[in-house]
Amino acid sequence: MSRYYLSYMDELESEAIFVLREVWAQFQNPVILFSGGKDSILVAHLAKKAFYPSKIPFSFLHIDTGHNFPETIKFRNEIIKGFGADLIVGSVQEAIDDGRVAEEKGKRATRNTLQINTLLDAIELNNIDCAIGGGRRDEEKSRAKERFFSHRDDFGQWDPKNQRPELWNIFNGKCFEGEHFRVFPISNWTEMDVWNYIKRENISIPSLYFAHEREVIWRQNSWIPNSEFLTLDENEEVVTKKIRFRTLGDITITGGIESDADTLEKIVDEVSTMRQTERGNRSDDKRSESAMEDRKRQGYF
Amino acid sequence: MIDNNQLLRFTTAGSVDDGKSTLIGRLLYDSKSIFEDQLEAIENTSRKKGYDGVDLALFTDGLRDEREQGITIDVAYRYFTTPKRKFIIADTPGHIQYTRNMITGASTANAAIILIDARNGVIEQTKRHTFIASLLQISHVIVCINKMDLVDFSEDIFNRITTEFEEISSKMIVKDVRYIPISALCGDNVVNRSKEMPWYQGAPLLHTLETIHISSDINKIDARFPIQTVIRPQDENHRDYRGYAGRIESGVFRVGDKVTIMPSGFTSKIKTIDTYNRMIREAYAPMSVSMTLEDDIDISRGDMIARSNNQPQVTQNIEAMLCWLNDENAKPRAKYIIKHTSNDQKAMITEIVYKIDIEFLNRISDDKTLKINDICKVKIRTTKPLMVDSYRENRTTGSFILIDEMTNETVASGMVV
Numbered sequence A: 001m002s003r004y005y006l007s008y009m010d011e012l013e014s015e016a017i018f019v020l021r022e023v024w025a026q027f028q029n030p031v032i033l034f035s036g037g038k039d040s041i042l043v044a045h046l047a048k049k050a051f052y053p054s055k056i057p058f059s060f061l062h063i064d065t066g067h068n069f070p071e072t073i074k075f076r077n078e079i080i081k082g083f084g085a086d087l088i089v090g091s092v093q094e095a096i097d098d099g100r101v102a103e104e105k106g107k108r109a110t111r112n113t114l115q116i117n118t119l120l121d122a123i124e125l126n127n128i129d130c131a132i133g134g135g136r137r138d139e140e141k142s143r144a145k146e147r148f149f150s151h152r153d154d155f156g157q158w159d160p161k162n163q164r165p166e167l168w169n170i171f172n173g174k175c176f177e178g179e180h181f182r183v184f185p186i187s188n189w190t191e192m193d194v195w196n197y198i199k200r201e202n203i204s205i206p207s208l209y210f211a212h213e214r215e216v217i218w219r220q221n222s223w224i225p226n227s228e229f230l231t232l233d234e235n236e237e238v239v240t241k242k243i244r245f246r247t248l249g250d251i252t253i254t255g256g257i258e259s260d261a262d263t264l265e266k267i268v269d270e271v272s273t274m275r276q277t278e279r280g281n282r283s284d285d286k287r288s289e290s291a292m293e294d295r296k297r298q299g300y301f
Numbered sequence B: 001m002i003d004n005n006q007l008l009r010f011t012t013a014g015s016v017d018d019g020k021s022t023l024i025g026r027l028l029y030d031s032k033s034i035f036e037d038q039l040e041a042i043e044n045t046s047r048k049k050g051y052d053g054v055d056l057a058l059f060t061d062g063l064r065d066e067r068e069q070g071i072t073i074d075v076a077y078r079y080f081t082t083p084k085r086k087f088i089i090a091d092t093p094g095h096i097q098y099t100r101n102m103i104t105g106a107s108t109a110n111a112a113i114i115l116i117d118a119r120n121g122v123i124e125q126t127k128r129h130t131f132i133a134s135l136l137q138i139s140h141v142i143v144c145i146n147k148m149d150l151v152d153f154s155e156d157i158f159n160r161i162t163t164e165f166e167e168i169s170s171k172m173i174v175k176d177v178r179y180i181p182i183s184a185l186c187g188d189n190v191v192n193r194s195k196e197m198p199w200y201q202g203a204p205l206l207h208t209l210e211t212i213h214i215s216s217d218i219n220k221i222d223a224r225f226p227i228q229t230v231i232r233p234q235d236e237n238h239r240d241y242r243g244y245a246g247r248i249e250s251g252v253f254r255v256g257d258k259v260t261i262m263p264s265g266f267t268s269k270i271k272t273i274d275t276y277n278r279m280i281r282e283a284y285a286p287m288s289v290s291m292t293l294e295d296d297i298d299i300s301r302g303d304m305i306a307r308s309n310n311q312p313q314v315t316q317n318i319e320a321m322l323c324w325l326n327d328e329n330a331k332p333r334a335k336y337i338i339k340h341t342s343n344d345q346k347a348m349i350t351e352i353v354y355k356i357d358i359e360f361l362n363r364i365s366d367d368k369t370l371k372i373n374d375i376c377k378v379k380i381r382t383t384k385p386l387m388v389d390s391y392r393e394n395r396t397t398g399s400f401i402l403i404d405e406m407t408n409e410t411v412a413s414g415m416v417v
Helices: A008-026 A038-051 A070-083 A092-097 A114-125 A191-201 A264-272 A291-298 B020-030 B036-048 B056-060 B064-069 B096-106 B124-135 B155-169 B205-211
Strands: A030-033 A059-064 A087-091 A130-132 A149-152 A180-183 A212-219 A222-225 A239-245 A256-258 B007-013 B076-081 B086-092 B111-117 B140-146 B176-181 B224-231 B243-247 B252-254 B258-262 B267-275 B278-280 B282-284 B288-293 B304-307 B313-324 B335-340 B343-356 B375-388 B399-403 B410-416
Touching: A008 A038, A008 A130, A008 A191, A008 B007, A008 B224, A008 B243, A008 B288, A030 A038, A038 A070, A038 A191, A059 A070, A059 A092, A059 A114, A070 A087, A087 A092, A087 A114, A092 A114, A191 A264, A222 A256, B007 B020, B007 B096, B007 B124, B020 B056, B020 B076, B020 B086, B020 B111, B020 B205, B036 B056, B086 B096, B096 B124, B096 B313, B111 B124, B124 B155, B140 B155, B140 B205, B155 B176, B176 B205, B252 B267, B267 B282, B313 B399, B335 B375, B375 B410
Parallel strands: A030 A059, A030 A130, A059 A087, A130 A180, B007 B086, B007 B111, B111 B140, B140 B176
Antiparallel strands: A149 A180, A212 A222, A212 A239, A239 A256, B076 B086, B224 B243, B224 B304, B243 B288, B252 B282, B258 B267, B258 B304, B267 B278, B267 B288, B313 B375, B313 B410, B335 B343, B335 B399, B343 B375, B399 B410
């Protein structure tokens, strides 16, 4: 066999770098959407590679629900400082205080959908014409339909039935004033690919991904971390378990799994034998069959 | 962990009636790529709909509208990995009104699966799907003759359909065709070898996908490096660094190679090839790198670096096969933006040479309108020269899109003849 071929991991890396360089070349004011989760950390790492020896030419935008894991915020500040990049924070708490959005009511109220408004406000306020995200097509069925370059109208909405065709690797990022793009450089990566790559490159990730002792409660078939934002039901009790998180989001809705995987090697082994999808522990996706599609149409990540 | 394995991108064209969704569901299920919560979800749906078993086709359910209508409208991408390879499936609709989506899915594929219902044999749709595979130069076509369980696993029927297919494909350019008799519903010859068809000596579908030789699919001869952007760090240590960043789209470049920068025609030598904190001696497609040159030359996005003894054509006149993708018809003599590699120029369609009737695959030369899903041969003139190769030789430097300036929409895709 010819030696002139890339392993799939190198091909995925090259594709993502190509996409990131297209973003830089085609847009005026692109940002990286940064949640502190592994996918956005991966995107930042790839951006570092794409423009080396220059520093990452994008600012970072974090949409802060106010319901954070303290570990995430600490990690966020350190990593962005390390990149020498600017951080823009869109605060859901401020939007609530200003009366632009109202907290959801009811027993399972979350701030998940409130992020949409804050995100769109931040995009408008900062004249952002492209927001780079860590979304992957294998995560969820409406994401499976996403383009690399995904157009949003001037209300920030996604129209999945009327997407621009995307052929070969030619990306059309042209849009009118007020519209913007979401770009997903790691569209073709799976959860397994992300972990294998993080291990290969030895990328540092928040401690929350590793197994650790934590106070949790059992809710909707997963271990929800105990926090000041949680209201306990009568029959719920706080217990201490050794858990880790497969995805990171709002602390009130991100469920952990029981695990002993406290190194990257062990995580890769664990993920490869996993029989549940990673978003299976995210109650934001469980609300209905088209929960993600509906949020994405409105402008969600 | 699998590391040194290749990525195979394949497309499946076909309609629900051919069993396309069932086939993909079967492939994912039998290769253990489906998670328990996904399986539970479709077990529930199958039960609600009153099916006996689990309907594997439900794995490929997409958007709400698609679920309601039971069809695929847009391309959906799916992923699975075996110990041998990683796969990306571009799952595309098969109906004639979604030809453009089929073309989109086919544009990045190494292989195409064409499904034929064993009861119906080769039909118009089969011809159309094969034509698209040939138009987009997909290197490998795997013809799956499905629903063999409904024709008593008959070898005669399989042979008859193979002969029919050979007749139509002989008129097109399809390099590598394989035939596999399958039953997606029962799982015969998808992942596991069929017990019902001992007469079939070939490999099941998954094994075929795992072993097809794809290393030669990328052009290794004509070295092409379109510049995406120039990296100029603003710090002390790299004051004079000018890295030309891009992805090698074909061929191999080595340090010391004599290169020509196009369209200016200046020549220089490659000084370094850099990837993240590592300098390498040689780089090949599809690697993303940045290069530095021995001489100080003005180079920017849209330019291309090629080896001096092997250059693309520099031209303002292009003949191409064009597929119209937009609801609005092409406007005669209107200007469009042509996007070719990292180059944006203005362009005009100066002539529609002929159109192809995608139902019967004849040429039509008296119809000069271009409407959605039309495929035609055109002549295009650009305001500035482009560096092109024929699509047959080079999928990247031979392809382009047209953008309507008024709407910013991608209205056509083209392949240089």
